[in-house]
Amino acid sequence: MKTDDLINLLGTNIxxxxxxxxxxxxxxxxxxxxxxxxxxxxxxxxxxGEAIGREYLGLKVLGLAFTLGLVATGASYLLRxxxxxxxxxxxxxxxxxxxxxxxxxxxxxxxxxxxxxxxGMIFGPQWAACLICIPLFSIVPFASLVWALRKEAPxxxxxxxxxxxxxxxxxxxxxxxxxxxxxxxxxxxxWYGGPIVVCTVVGAIxxxxxxxx
Amino acid sequence: MTISSDEPELRALxxxxxxxxxxxxxxxxxxLSAYLRAYFxxxxxxxxxxxxxxxxxxxxxxxxxHTRRHTYDRSQLLTPWVYAIARYRLVDYLRRTKSANxxxxxxxxxxxxxNDDVSIVxxxxxxxxxxxxxxxxxxxxxxxxxxxxxxxxEAAVRAGMSQSAIKVSVHRGLRALxxxxxxxSPS
Numbered sequence: 001m002k003t004d005d006l007i008n009l010l011g012t013n014i015x016x017x018x019x020x021x022x023x024x025x026x027x028x029x030x031x032x033x034x035x036x037x038x039x040x041x042x043x044x045x046x047x048x049g050e051a052i053g054r055e056y057l058g059l060k061v062l063g064l065a066f067t068l069g070l071v072a073t074g075a076s077y078l079l080r081x082x083x084x085x086x087x088x089x090x091x092x093x094x095x096x097x098x099x100x101x102x103x104x105x106x107x108x109x110x111x112x113x114x115x116x117x118x119x120g121m122i123f124g125p126q127w128a129a130c131l132i133c134i135p136l137f138s139i140v141p142f143a144s145l146v147w148a149l150r151k152e153a154p155x156x157x158x159x160x161x162x163x164x165x166x167x168x169x170x171x172x173x174x175x176x177x178x179x180x181x182x183x184x185x186x187x188x189x190x191w192y193g194g195p196i197v198v199c200t201v202v203g204a205i206x207x208x209x210x211x212x213x
Numbered sequence: 214m215t216i217s218s219d220e221p222e223l224r225a226l227x228x229x230x231x232x233x234x235x236x237x238x239x240x241x242x243x244x245l246s247a248y249l250r251a252y253f254x255x256x257x258x259x260x261x262x263x264x265x266x267x268x269x270x271x272x273x274x275x276x277x278x279h280t281r282r283h284t285y286d287r288s289q290l291l292t293p294w295v296y297a298i299a300r301y302r303l304v305d306y307l308r309r310t311k312s313a314n315x316x317x318x319x320x321x322x323x324x325x326x327x328n329d330d331v332s333i334v335x336x337x338x339x340x341x342x343x344x345x346x347x348x349x350x351x352x353x354x355x356x357x358x359x360x361x362x363x364x365x366x367e368a369a370v371r372a373g374m375s376q377s378a379i380k381v382s383v384h385r386g387l388r389a390l391x392x393x394x395x396x397x398s399p400s
Contacts, residue, residue, distance in 0.1 A: 007242045009340075009360060010359075012359050016231065017231045017282060019287060082284065085294055086297075155297050155298070212305070213391075
């Protein structure tokens with residue numbers, strides 16, 4: 001085939017491109033993913049209303065702030081990584097800082113409390129449920145993010161996949177937080193942060209396979 | 214030619230093309246193809262591949278530039294975007310053809326725009342064969358709108374489809390085409 005023929009084919013009767021297309025696709029995928037995670041939560045555990053006890057309200061808010069903070073920062077990275085070129089590292093640094101801040105806070109909490117209480121703080125109720133449910137809840141968000149990113153042109157599939165996994169995991173964790181409050185900060189780091197990290201690693205592994213274009 | 218002298222012109226053509234101006238879009242693709250040809254020839258020469266392989270890559274990249282043009286951020290420079298796509302296509306090509314020498318040095322975006330080359334060779338791609346692999350709907354839509362140059366409304370009447378169905382078929386057809394080009398067996 002002659003390149004001029006191809007250029008003619010590509011350039012004939014082109015459609016105008018709207019500016020916000022990429023952004024809208026990704027935000028829609030995020031919304032679909034969040035809705036999917038919430039539906040699964042309702043299906044398995046029912047309405048979260050009763051679970052909101054006053055005792056753990058602070059920790060619930062902290063858990064939500066942490067997970068939704070990860071979602072927002074990760075999404076801002078994906079908006080750039082979906083375009084060809086260098087996405088910049090600032091969002092990745094913010095993500096690292098969020099984890100570091102929570103990790104420091106949990107170390108401080110442990111130091112301030114009696115060692116006899118550590119076991120109860122770390123293995124709070126339902127730690128195993130976190131381990132299973134957060135990755136489970138993240139499947140729909142991950143699938144919808146990958147669907148959206150495949151329409152775009154990410155040139156760094158490992159990092160893009162990793163952050164898509166992180167955002168999906170954090171959405172799953174945010175949904176789970178609605179149902180079940182952590183009993184302590186170390187619990188949040190371990191049983192919410194841990195599964196999110198697992199989702200991130202899985203995303204990094206799947207990225208090169210799923211995001212090729 | 215360097216980025217600084219060419220960027221404004223290329224970017225203006227890109228922006229006009231995004232707004233639907235056919236002539237600007239064709240002119241952009243023609244200008245870019247000359248830079249891409251020189252870039253890919255140089256890169257492939259290092260691993261002992263000839264101009265026809267380079268032309269494959271030029272065409273593959275042009276299809277990618279066209280079908281992914283909505284990923285260009287209008288507020289940014291154009292040349293780094295083009296370079297990122299060209300480099301991605303090159304790395305993907307080397308991986309696909311399992312070349313021994315796989316590292317592509319990261320250069321500044323100027324790497325792509327260092328030289329231009331208009332000596333045309335045919336690529337190893339056969340458009341007729343590629344089109345034959347599309348679904349009948351996509352093939353017909355591309356034939357009418359892209360090859361015969363019918364307007365979308367004319368094509369819709371001829372094909373007995375709605376205008377939006379024609380647009381969707383063309384869009385999906387080009388996407389499918391880029392996939393076929395990417396997954397063809399190495400020549």
